[in-house]
Amino acid sequence: MRTFKDRVREVVAAIPRGQVMTYGEVARRAGHPNAARAVGAIMKSNFDPAIPCHRVVGATSLGGYNRGLDLKRKRLQEEGYAGV
DNA sequence: CAGCTGACTGTAC
DNA sequence: TGTACAGCCAGCT
Numbered sequence A: 001m002r003t004f005k006d007r008v009r010e011v012v013a014a015i016p017r018g019q020v021m022t023y024g025e026v027a028r029r030a031g032h033p034n035a036a037r038a039v040g041a042i043m044k045s046n047f048d049p050a051i052p053c054h055r056v057v058g059a060t061s062l063g064g065y066n067r068g069l070d071l072k073r074k075r076l077q078e079e080g081y082a083g084v
Numbered sequence B: 001c002a003g004c005t006g007a008c009t010g011t012a013c
Numbered sequence C: 001t002g003t004a005c006a007g008c009c010a011g012c013t
Helices: A004-013 A023-029 A036-045 A069-079
Strands: none
Touching: A004 A023, A004 A036, A023 A036
16 A cells, blocks of 8 residues: 555656656645645655655745755756746 | 644635 | 745654
């Protein structure tokens, strides 16, 4: 039984380079439209380098990053994200 | 098993 | 335009 967490990890890992997704979008893609908070809580606990959690941003803010928000911004800019 | 926590989101002032 | 409040869900203790 894949938990919501596992699906979120898959969804985030499937985000193409240069593109970002909001917590709400990820939650929706994972099957839970209103579980944006749960997504954030999961990302926080997830230190797997295979998960580009820096591509997950908030709808009104950048959100956060377990390895340093500065690194997140840097990566997004390098990938071509103009939302910074 | 029940309660608390959190990288959210949308609405209201 | 910016800040504050309430509602929402799953994971973890």
